[in-house]
Amino acid sequence: DIGYHRAGVDVAQDESRAIHLARRMTESKSIRFLGIYSHSGHGYTASNRDEAIKISDEECDRAAAFAQRLKDRGIQCPAVSVGGTPSCGSSSKFPGVTEIHPGNYVFYDRQQASVESCQFDQIAVSVLVRVLGHYEHSGHILCDAGSLGMSKDTSPQDSAFGSVKGHDLVLQSISQEVGKLVPRSGSGKKRKLDMESYPLGSLLEIVPNHSCLTAACHPLYYVVKDRKVVDVWVPCRGW
Numbered sequence: 001d002i003g004y005h006r007a008g009v010d011v012a013q014d015e016s017r018a019i020h021l022a023r024r025m026t027e028s029k030s031i032r033f034l035g036i037y038s039h040s041g042h043g044y045t046a047s048n049r050d051e052a053i054k055i056s057d058e059e060c061d062r063a064a065a066f067a068q069r070l071k072d073r074g075i076q077c078p079a080v081s082v083g084g085t086p087s088c089g090s091s092s093k094f095p096g097v098t099e100i101h102p103g104n105y106v107f108y109d110r111q112q113a114s115v116e117s118c119q120f121d122q123i124a125v126s127v128l129v130r131v132l133g134h135y136e137h138s139g140h141i142l143c144d145a146g147s148l149g150m151s152k153d154t155s156p157q158d159s160a161f162g163s164v165k166g167h168d169l170v171l172q173s174i175s176q177e178v179g180k181l182v183p184r185s186g187s188g189k190k191r192k193l194d195m196e197s198y199p200l201g202s203l204l205e206i207v208p209n210h211s212c213l214t215a216a217c218h219p220l221y222y223v224v225k226d227r228k229v230v231d232v233w234v235p236c237r238g239w
Contacts, residue, residue: 002062002082009021018066033077034078035077038082039082056088059083061095082097085108090115110208110209131202140193147176161179221234
């Protein structure tokens with residue numbers, strides 16, 4: 001535990017306990033101790049790229065230093081594994097470690113863009129949805145993407161559940177099967193939605209807040225290049 005405080009031994013607070021645990025595993029006949037692993041999940045609290053890099057640097061420094069203290073006591077520590085998407089996506093240097101685990105860098109998402117670990121145009125996943133209805137009185141469009149298609153994770157930049165690629169729309173609210181699309185609020189004034197620009201049955205792409213959970217909602221991934229489906233991937237699913 002190097003700062004996230006979700007799991008693991010906090011070596012800053014109780015280093016002797018961490019060393020004792022490593023020694024017990026080394027001496028065990030049932031366990032082969034291969035090294036240490038940390039996850040900088042607190043990188044999601046970063047508000048910009050510099051803060052994410054600072055968290056990454058601290059994780060590398062602390063993990064490498066603890067690995068060295070194990071070696072100084074005769075405990076071999078061949079693997080020093082660190083990472084999280086914001087820290088690995090922002091930093092390019094990982095001194096003293098042997099492995100990084102950069103999380104959902106394969107897709108990225110709005111959450112990652114908000115902490116500047118990627119640019120918005122680097123996000124490589126979206127959910128294809130269909131326009132189901134126009135509601136002039138409330139100023140929203142109904143689409144066929146709800147919590148089962150997007151997840152209920154929100155993003156730091158707004159309270160929406162996703163944004164529409166290529167359009168100034170956000171997924172304002174969702175129920176199980178459907179969601180409401182509205183104009184992105186900017187000036188504080190409610191903007192009128194041009195319904196004719198989004199015909200019934202037309203298709204839109206929604207960029208998710210958290211691609212890990214969104215991807216887990218779907219049994220197939222359609223790989224698109226130059227607006228053509230070039231492959232279909234079948235993910236490993238279930239527990």
